[in-house]
Amino acid sequence: MNEKGNISIHTENIFPVIKKFLYSDNEIFLRELVSNAVDATQKIKRLSSLGQYQGDLGDLIVDVAFDEKAKTITISDNGIGMTADEVKKYINQIAFSGATEFVEKFKEAKDANEIIGRFGLGFYSAFMVADKVEIQTLSFQEGAEPARWVCDGSTSYEITTGSRATRGTDVILHINKDSEEFLDKSRLQEILEKYGKFLPVPIRFGTRTNSEPDGEDKDGKPQYKTIEVDNIINNTHPAWTKSPSELKDEDYLAFYRELYPYSLDEPLFWIHLNVDYPFNLTGILYFPKLKENFEIQKNKIKLYSRQVFITDEVKDIVPEFLMLLHGVIDSPDIPLNVSRSFLQADSNVKKINAHITKKVADKLAELFKSDRKGFEEKWKDISLFVKYGMLSDDKFAEKAHDFCLVKNTEGDTYTLKEFAEKVKDIQKDKEGNIVYLYTNDVAQQDSYIATAKERGYDVLVFDSPIDSHFVGYLEQKSEKTQLKRVDADVIDKLIQKEESKKLVLTEEESKKTVEVFEKAINRTDMKVHVEPLSEHELPVTVTIDEFMRRMKDMAQTGGGMNFYGSVPDNYKVTVNGNHPLIKRILSGEKAEEQEQLAKQAFDLALLSRGLLTGNELTNFVKRSVSLIG
Numbered sequence: 001m002n003e004k005g006n007i008s009i010h011t012e013n014i015f016p017v018i019k020k021f022l023y024s025d026n027e028i029f030l031r032e033l034v035s036n037a038v039d040a041t042q043k044i045k046r047l048s049s050l051g052q053y054q055g056d057l058g059d060l061i062v063d064v065a066f067d068e069k070a071k072t073i074t075i076s077d078n079g080i081g082m083t084a085d086e087v088k089k090y091i092n093q094i095a096f097s098g099a100t101e102f103v104e105k106f107k108e109a110k111d112a113n114e115i116i117g118r119f120g121l122g123f124y125s126a127f128m129v130a131d132k133v134e135i136q137t138l139s140f141q142e143g144a145e146p147a148r149w150v151c152d153g154s155t156s157y158e159i160t161t162g163s164r165a166t167r168g169t170d171v172i173l174h175i176n177k178d179s180e181e182f183l184d185k186s187r188l189q190e191i192l193e194k195y196g197k198f199l200p201v202p203i204r205f206g207t208r209t210n211s212e213p214d215g216e217d218k219d220g221k222p223q224y225k226t227i228e229v230d231n232i233i234n235n236t237h238p239a240w241t242k243s244p245s246e247l248k249d250e251d252y253l254a255f256y257r258e259l260y261p262y263s264l265d266e267p268l269f270w271i272h273l274n275v276d277y278p279f280n281l282t283g284i285l286y287f288p289k290l291k292e293n294f295e296i297q298k299n300k301i302k303l304y305s306r307q308v309f310i311t312d313e314v315k316d317i318v319p320e321f322l323m324l325l326h327g328v329i330d331s332p333d334i335p336l337n338v339s340r341s342f343l344q345a346d347s348n349v350k351k352i353n354a355h356i357t358k359k360v361a362d363k364l365a366e367l368f369k370s371d372r373k374g375f376e377e378k379w380k381d382i383s384l385f386v387k388y389g390m391l392s393d394d395k396f397a398e399k400a401h402d403f404c405l406v407k408n409t410e411g412d413t414y415t416l417k418e419f420a421e422k423v424k425d426i427q428k429d430k431e432g433n434i435v436y437l438y439t440n441d442v443a444q445q446d447s448y449i450a451t452a453k454e455r456g457y458d459v460l461v462f463d464s465p466i467d468s469h470f471v472g473y474l475e476q477k478s479e480k481t482q483l484k485r486v487d488a489d490v491i492d493k494l495i496q497k498e499e500s501k502k503l504v505l506t507e508e509e510s511k512k513t514v515e516v517f518e519k520a521i522n523r524t525d526m527k528v529h530v531e532p533l534s535e536h537e538l539p540v541t542v543t544i545d546e547f548m549r550r551m552k553d554m555a556q557t558g559g560g561m562n563f564y565g566s567v568p569d570n571y572k573v574t575v576n577g578n579h580p581l582i583k584r585i586l587s588g589e590k591a592e593e594q595e596q597l598a599k600q601a602f603d604l605a606l607l608s609r610g611l612l613t614g615n616e617l618t619n620f621v622k623r624s625v626s627l628i629g
């Protein structure tokens with residue numbers, strides 16, 4: 001047999017186009033060829049189990065080898081092999097038409113990066129690194145003749161009788177000048193591990209040396225000998241391919257270490273995904289302990305398709321709020337060879353997204369129900385997922401409402417429903433609104449917290465960056481409920497129970513009070529008001545408006561309200577007109593004396609807020625000494 005021919009494809013010279021745009025990602029040739037070899041071994045296994053192949057299966061294996069001198073890389077399998085006709089059909093037509101399609105798609109894509117790495121180029125990708133590709137193959141069919149196919153990436157090929165004596169296929173790549181980096185043991189090992197670590201058929205890459213115990217020496221010390229063993233790249237039965245009932249906690253933890261050998265922490269818990277309708281999806285998602293800098297924890301989920309690694313950029317497949325999870329997702333239904341914009345619109349991807357969200361919510365609900373104490377202990381680590389999820393996904397929020405926890409300054413933990421129930425009478429204002437008080441800094445807002453507690457109010461602790469957004473969300477979703485930071489106003493105003501008290505000052509005295517304080521304070525960012533509070537309240541309180549502060553907080557944590565980020569802080573100075581000190585100030589004879597007292601009362605208010613620093617603090621201490629002296 002000796003046949004030369006031309007491959008009929010529409011686009012002449014597709015190779016330069018492919019080479020140019022896949023250059024940075026050309027290592028995928030090995031993924032493609034090894035997966036083809038794995039497929040071929042799985043096909044023969046299937047035929048054998050169906051009784052369509054009676055021969056001996058042998059140990060199914062894929063071998064990868066390289067020859068630095070001959071400049072070749074060879075991928076061999078003992079799979080089904082191909083007859084000469086099949087080579088023509090599958091390689092000349094399917095493989096090359098796949099490549100043509102790639103180029104067509106590429107023309108439509110706006111950005112080359114969109115498709116690079118997402119397009120399984122199949123067999124044709126061999127030409128990214130080789131200027132000649134040779135196939136030696138022998139079909140499993142009885143009486144089949146070995147076939148050899150050679151092609152240099154152009155549209156002409158040659159088929160002759162081959163030399164392979166056993167069932168299976170060798171693909172021999174004659175590596176081109178630009179790709180000699182691949183003729184290197186550690187480089188190939190690295191690529192094989194990256195893409196093939198969990199392939200279902202053993203991948204052997206030469207041998208490696210192992211050290212084994214070898215009795216004892218004459219002094220009774222253990223001896224070791226080195227032996228050559230097959231260098232098998234993969235674990236053919238990774239945890240996610242097993243049924244959850246087969247796995248114990250140790251197995252999940254061991255698999256976590258297999259995935260992330262450098263991770264020091266153990267995951268908090270995990271979810272085993274197993275769906276076969278309406279799409280196929282398996283996987284294990286782990287909830288990690290969050291680190292301060294959680295940006296670096298992103299992109300840890302690995303996406304596989306039938307145990308072949310595809311990518312760790314799962315942005316469109318996993319809901320964004322779950323991007324901090326770790327683990328593996330394996331689905332043959334996720335289209336891998338299309339552009340990202342297509343992926344977003346794909347209905348399977350949407351369903352997968354919704355399914356993962358539901359599974360995660362169910363798992364959290366189950367953990368909360370079965371072990372509330374354990375859940376509360378983990379809350380610190382998972383609250384970010386849950387709150388982010390609630391903010392970004394309504395369906396998740398609906399479920400999370402039952403297990404989202406809030407904590408008060410006493411360290412007591414409540415579900416949202418429990419908390420609403422607890423405060424609904426005592427923290428109701430005269431309009432019938434329920435007011436949740438919260439602090440974002442227990443130490444700094446201590447005096448405000450103490451005042452609120454004296455009234456029997458609960459103060460919630462919302463001190464993580466996401467809380468500035470969560471506060472607004474909670475207010476929106478809870479009926480007739482307002483959230484106010486505990487230092488947003490004086491306590492009587494935060495939860496206004498009754499009509500304002502009567503002011504003991506005359507209008508004239510009120511005006512005078514404002515004047516004295518404004519002069520004493522002498523700051524444009526402090527606006528002075530006189531309010532009729534109880535005489536037992538502090539004479540002066542400094543607060544910052546809830547709305548403005550919240551907007552600023554959100555701007556700081558990337559809430560898209562950048563305008564507020566640049567607005568300076570504006571404080572409200574509330575002078576308690578009913579406090580005896582005010583009368584004392586007004587009755588002072590000298591303006592200087594009035595001002596000193598006003599300044600002192602104001603500094604005390606600043607001090608309790610942690611706002612008195614530097615020179616101002618030194619002056620305050622000096623003035624205090626002279627006042628008591």
Ligand SMILES: Nc1ncnc2c1ncn2[C@@H]1O[C@H](COP(=O)(O)OP(=O)(O)OP(=O)(O)O)[C@@H](O)[C@H]1O
Pocket residue numbers: 032036037040077079080081082090091094095096098120121122123124169
């Ligand atoms: N090692 C092999 N043994 C037997 N048949 C093979 C082998 N490699 C390739 N083939 C045949 O050639 C065909 C074309 O391979 P190619 O990799 O281009 O496409 P594919 O595997 O069908 O799809 P994909 O783009 O996902 O890789 C395969 O479908 C298979 O029938």
